[in-house]
Amino acid sequence: VSILTELGLHEEDLHWQDLAACKNLAIRYVDEDGQEQVFDPLFENYENDSEPYVVRTSMDEVCFTCPVQKICYDYGVHNKETGVYGGLFLTNGRVDKQRNNHKNPEAWKRVHERVGKL
Numbered sequence: 350v351s352i353l354t355e356l357g358l359h360e361e362d363l364h365w366q367d368l369a370a371c372k373n374l375a376i377r378y379v380d381e382d383g384q385e386q387v388f389d390p391l392f393e394n395y396e397n398d399s400e401p402y403v404v405r406t407s408m409d410e411v412c413f414t415c416p417v418q419k420i421c422y423d424y425g426v427h428n429k430e431t432g433v434y435g436g437l438f439l440t441n442g443r444v445d446k447q448r449n450n451h452k453n454p455e456a457w458k459r460v461h462e463r464v465g466k467l
């Protein structure tokens with residue numbers, strides 16, 4: 350049995366997002382009005398400017414375990430996205446220095462090793 354079959358995936362319609370480490374981080378719940386809601390604590394809070402260091406560094410760690418980190422980064426740059434792509438906060442497809450200022454030299458080294466030249 351192939352690993353894709355085990356994961357319920359089919360090669361012909363497999364997208365890189367299917368392998369994303371962040372894919373199942375979101376918490377789904379039904380609110381008091383019976384509406385399904387999605388709470389994605391890491392992404393929503395990372396992308397919230399006021400969020401503390403621990404959330405951003407935790408999300409970075411998720412990206413460092415992600416098998417599609419470079420593909421994700423390239424996608425964000427190519428499509429001029431804003432948000433977390435490949436473990437970096439991008440604004441209009443460019444690495445946002447202010448939103449990545451929680452990264453220490455070791456984290457930047459890991460980014461360069463996994464994503465390449467920025």
Ligand code: SF4
Binds near residue numbers: 370371411415436
């Ligand atoms: S690199 Fe990070 S943001 Fe991109 S798919 Fe992987 S876990 Fe998600």
